[in-house]
Each structure stands twice: as structure tokens, then as C-alpha cells.
Amino acid sequence: MLQLSDIVMSRASSIEQKVYIKSSLIGISHGLEDMVIEFKLKSEIFVSFQKFEFFMVEYDRYKILDSLCNKIYIFAKNINLDSVKDFKNAVFIELDVDDSMTDEWDIIINHPEHPAIFLSKEIFYTESPKEDQFRKFNGFLSFSSDILLESLKVIKSKLTHYGIYYNVPNINLKKRDQEVPTKKISFFLNRTLSEIEDKNSQLIIRNEEITSLYKDIKLSKIKIKHLAYHDYLTGLPNRLLLSEQINHAILLSSRKKKMLAIMFLDLDDFKMINDTMGHDIGDLLLVEVSKTLINTLRKCDTIARIGGDEFIILIEDIENMESINTILDKIIKCFNEPFILNNHDCFITTSIGVALYPTDGENAEALMKNADIAMYKAKERGKNKYIFCTPVMKTTVTETMKMTNSLYQAMERNELELYYQPQVNCTSNEIIGLEALIRWNHPQLGMVLPGKFIPIAEQTGLIIPIGDWVLRTACAQNKLWQSAGFYPIRIGVNLSAKQFQNDTLIKDVEDILRETGLECKYLEFEITESAVMRDRGHIAKILSTFKKMGIHIAIDDFGTEYSSLNYLKQLPIDRIKIPITFIKSIDVDPKDEAITKAIIILAKDMGLGVIAEGVETKSQLDIINKGMCDEIQGFYYFKPMPANEIERLFKNCK
Numbered sequence: 001m002l003q004l005s006d007i008v009m010s011r012a013s014s015i016e017q018k019v020y021i022k023s024s025l026i027g028i029s030h031g032l033e034d035m036v037i038e039f040k041l042k043s044e045i046f047v048s049f050q051k052f053e054f055f056m057v058e059y060d061r062y063k064i065l066d067s068l069c070n071k072i073y074i075f076a077k078n079i080n081l082d083s084v085k086d087f088k089n090a091v092f093i094e095l096d097v098d099d100s101m102t103d104e105w106d107i108i109i110n111h112p113e114h115p116a117i118f119l120s121k122e123i124f125y126t127e128s129p130k131e132d133q134f135r136k137f138n139g140f141l142s143f144s145s146d147i148l149l150e151s152l153k154v155i156k157s158k159l160t161h162y163g164i165y166y167n168v169p170n171i172n173l174k175k176r177d178q179e180v181p182t183k184k185i186s187f188f189l190n191r192t193l194s195e196i197e198d199k200n201s202q203l204i205i206r207n208e209e210i211t212s213l214y215k216d217i218k219l220s221k222i223k224i225k226h227l228a229y230h231d232y233l234t235g236l237p238n239r240l241l242l243s244e245q246i247n248h249a250i251l252l253s254s255r256k257k258k259m260l261a262i263m264f265l266d267l268d269d270f271k272m273i274n275d276t277m278g279h280d281i282g283d284l285l286l287v288e289v290s291k292t293l294i295n296t297l298r299k300c301d302t303i304a305r306i307g308g309d310e311f312i313i314l315i316e317d318i319e320n321m322e323s324i325n326t327i328l329d330k331i332i333k334c335f336n337e338p339f340i341l342n343n344h345d346c347f348i349t350t351s352i353g354v355a356l357y358p359t360d361g362e363n364a365e366a367l368m369k370n371a372d373i374a375m376y377k378a379k380e381r382g383k384n385k386y387i388f389c390t391p392v393m394k395t396t397v398t399e400t401m402k403m404t405n406s407l408y409q410a411m412e413r414n415e416l417e418l419y420y421q422p423q424v425n426c427t428s429n430e431i432i433g434l435e436a437l438i439r440w441n442h443p444q445l446g447m448v449l450p451g452k453f454i455p456i457a458e459q460t461g462l463i464i465p466i467g468d469w470v471l472r473t474a475c476a477q478n479k480l481w482q483s484a485g486f487y488p489i490r491i492g493v494n495l496s497a498k499q500f501q502n503d504t505l506i507k508d509v510e511d512i513l514r515e516t517g518l519e520c521k522y523l524e525f526e527i528t529e530s531a532v533m534r535d536r537g538h539i540a541k542i543l544s545t546f547k548k549m550g551i552h553i554a555i556d557d558f559g560t561e562y563s564s565l566n567y568l569k570q571l572p573i574d575r576i577k578i579p580i581t582f583i584k585s586i587d588v589d590p591k592d593e594a595i596t597k598a599i600i601i602l603a604k605d606m607g608l609g610v611i612a613e614g615v616e617t618k619s620q621l622d623i624i625n626k627g628m629c630d631e632i633q634g635f636y637y638f639k640p641m642p643a644n645e646i647e648r649l650f651k652n653c654k
Helices: 004-010 022-038 052-057 059-068 145-161 183-219 221-229 239-256 270-277 279-296 321-334 364-380 391-410 450-460 463-483 497-501 505-516 529-534 536-549 564-568 590-605 618-626 643-653
Strands: 018-021 044-048 071-076 090-094 107-110 116-122 136-142 259-267 302-307 310-318 339-341 344-346 350-357 386-388 416-425 431-442 446-448 490-494 523-528 552-556 575-578 609-613 631-633
Touching (some): 004 145, 018 022, 022 136, 059 071, 239 310, 270 279, 279 310, 321 350, 364 386, 391 431, 463 490, 463 643, 523 529, 529 552, 590 609
Parallel strands (some): 431 490, 575 609, 609 631
Antiparallel strands (some): 339 344
């Protein structure tokens, strides 16, 4: 079947063909359409669209043409007739998939005085243009009645093929050789072509810029890929590349029936390097560590930095456990020598966790996770060592994760509860205080003691909201008892070391006391000796503020740290709590008795009160009383009780 583009080919020697880019075609088409609209030309229009969606872009323009023209014939693929129901004088022709007209851009205006024909066909190259507007077309523009007649004959054949009858009208061919447009057409065309030339010159410049940019991108493709798969600081593989390499190594190990090892390295106390020497030195240290590891290990071993001061080493083709231990010993040994940073010696050690394939995991994610678990166990056991992952470790972590997930929901579900253990005066046997102790009513595990979940809360940061809840609940409950007419006593609340890192701690305490209405003198904060030793200066300042407010301060687990006497005089404390570790054997171990008596004497000499914790037997009580201890807390008198039982106790004591 003859196509409109065939006219261009048949007249190649007699008409001027040009190469147009898509933006030029849009300009020419709009110029011809605007002419019809401006002068309200009662004409026929034949137009082809490569895609029906392109027609929808021009929907409003063609709605105007539909009201002016005698007839509009629109050729396209995938026509949605429901979207063009409002067109009265338009005929939509659904092109076959293989119809070459789908590669054309044509517009024909059949008007006796103002004929116009623009025919074009897309040029296809091996490499498509980077932007759609730079697509190229072979085409020509004519205002000849002769060309119009030829075009209409092709159109008739085309319409007949698609089952539409069309009668070619009589056309005046007296000026068949005249290719000059009328004045009206010239006005629109010149204006349009002028705009097109300006736009095209801009587009050509932009295209050149884009071409240059793509060249630069192509030239730097290798660099970009390297950055995507390697650590920017050390040049080592990153986590993404490492995962791919581990999974590939697993396939090979599976075929060869050999082990592979994943070693998770974390530098010990690296934060201190950054804090004391600066991040630049810290970065330099990471680079030097990377170089040292490269020089220590085999070329076939993979070393990756996965973030911060964390490295992972992949060891393949392992014959036996002895060979792994040899490699690990070499790594630990290479950290014995100082790293030279800007002419300064820098000593640092590393903790290493090891996971083996297939024992500890069958994919990269599982192996790295289990190696990480083992690394933290190495940290707990003193650092500067390596530890292999064990089934117990994995089980413990799994249980901890479950516990962590449940703890996030515990407060929302009101699963937390406070118990209160009375503190008794040794002389009068009267209750003079209470310690608030948190419990977790777990829906599956039952009553969970704080030793199980408080460490998790501290690790996750949940200790902050939990600590606020404990303080608010305890203060509100104490105020409630006072309002009920019970004799006012102090209530002790434990503060975690993590809570002292909260910048709003003092304000939070002030807000809670104001909200609950509890006077400061009826509140006592208990803080462990180990917590104080972590940041003595900072904690001492906060405790001083609380002391000025009228809040009591007690040191819990006194005597468990080696430097107790060195710091004791610096803290604004009211009383010392002797830990259960000394009390439980006080009646059978003379050393524990001697330590307990020494603590009591020390406290008395410093004007401090003393509470003995964990008193469970009459013999323990007798020894403590001999030492002139002030207060007793323990099962011998009272177990921790919920609030309602404490209330009954108060009523019985009236």
C-alpha cells in the first residue's frame, strides 16, 4: 500500500528535503494549525500521530479545529474512543501495528486557497538520542496543489484499506508548480520558523552540553562503579561488594566441601581516639589499620570496611581449625605494635568475632550477624581477643531480640508495674521508707524481674521513657498515700547511668514533682557506685542540683568498685546502701562481717546514713544491729509488694 512518505521518495529530485528534530515538527504543526484557527478556514485536515497519547496532549487544540473544519481525519495506534466522544467532525483511524504510517509525522490541510502539506518519516539510528526532543525526521513542507492532490490520493487508498470511503475533491492545478505560500500562511509560517530556529539553536547548544556530559559519565563509569562498591576512605570493599563476594565464596565452598570463615573486627575504644585526638586522626588510623590488615593477610583474603571502625575479613579454602587460629593470632599480634599517626604513637586493640560456614550460617547475612554476636562477646570478656560463635550465643541473641521487641510494646500495653519494698528503722522497727522496684508482667513469660530487661532497656534507649514512668508512678503513688492520711515517708527510685546522659533529666524531674504534687524531701534517688564511676564529674553536678532541691541521694551497691573511698567525699549523698553481696554471708564469713562494719563506721564518721540490703535471717540482723546500722531492707521484714498490699500494711500499722 502506498504511503505518504513515498511521495517524498518519488520526488526526491524535485523537492527540497530537510532533516527536522522533533521540536521543529511541533513548531511547524502548531504554525499550520494556528493558521486554520486564526482565519477560520473551512477545510479538511489529515494528521497522523505516532501515539494516541501525543494526540491527547493536543486535545484542546484539536477540539477547536473540530468546531471549525469540515472534517478531520486522525491516524494513530491504540485509540481510546471513549476519550474522544465529544468530537463531531473528527474521524479516528486505528492504524495496524505494522503500518509504516506509525513512523510518520504528517499534517495535510486541504483548502482551495491555502493548501499546505507537511510530510515526514522518522530516521532510526543504531544509537537513539539521549532526549526525546532530539529525535530526527526526514521531511518536506509544500504549498503546492499538485503535491496536495498526490497526497489525497494516497489518503484515499489508506482510508479504503481501513474501510472508510473518501472521494478526492477537484483541485485547481493551474498553479501546480508554485510552491510559495500565500501571505496568510507566510505570516504564521515565518513567525513559527523563526521561533523554531531560536529554540533549535538553544537545543543544539544544550544537546552539545548533554553529549559532553554523557561522555564524561561514560569516562567515569569505572570510577562510579568503584565508589558504589568500595569504601571512600580506605578503598576497601564495602558491605554491598562484600555480601556478593561472601555469597559467591559460599557457592564455591559448597562445591569443594570446605569451610570459610567470616571475621568481624571492631577496634577497641575507637571513640576515645576520635574524642581526644580528633576525627582526622581517627580517619588516618582507619587507613593505617586497613594497610596493616592487607599486609598481614593473604592476597586471596577479602578485607572490607562496613562502617565506622568495623571491618570484616573473608577467609576461604580453610583446611582445618588450626589454620583459622593461626590467622587470628597474626591479626591480634599485628595490633601489638603502635600505629604511627603524624609522628605520634597510637596504641589500639581489636575484638574479633568469628562465624564459620556452614556451621554458623548458610548465607552472607547470617554469617555476618553471627560473627557480630561473637565480636560483642569478645568485648564483654575483656577485649583484645577473638571468640568463635556458638549455638548458645545465637540462642541468647534470639531471645534478647524477642525480649526487646516485646519491651517496646510493654508500656503501651500497661504491662509494667511497680512493687515497693519497705525500709525499716533498726531501733524503732518502724517503716521509714520504700524502694520502688519495677516488674514486667509479660503475657507469656509471667513476672519478669528487672535484671532481665533493664540491661536491654539501657542498650535500646528505652530506659529513658521507662525511667520517667517509674519516677512519675512512684511519686504519684506516694502522694496518693499521703492524701489518704498515711504517715509521709520517703520513696526511693533508682536512676540508671543512661538517664544521666539525658540532657533534660533535671527538667523532667522538676516537671514530675510539680505534676504529682510530691514534696522533694519525700523522694530519694538511688544510683549505683558503678554508674557514678563512669562519669563522676558530670553525675556529681546533677546530684548536687537534686540535693539543693531537697531530694535525698543514696549510693547503691557501695563497696563493689575499687575506688570507693576516692570519690565518696566528692558526692552530695545522704546515705550508703550496703549490697547483698556482703550481707548474705555476713554470719558465716568473718571477712564480709569486717567489711560491713567498716562501711558502717566510715559512713558514721562522714555523717551519712546506712541501709543494709538483703537481710533475710535473724543471725544477719543481729550482726548488723551490733554494727549500729541505721536501716534494714530485706525479706526478714518485708518482700517487695504491690501498691495495694503496701496500703494494707500501712492500715495495720496505724
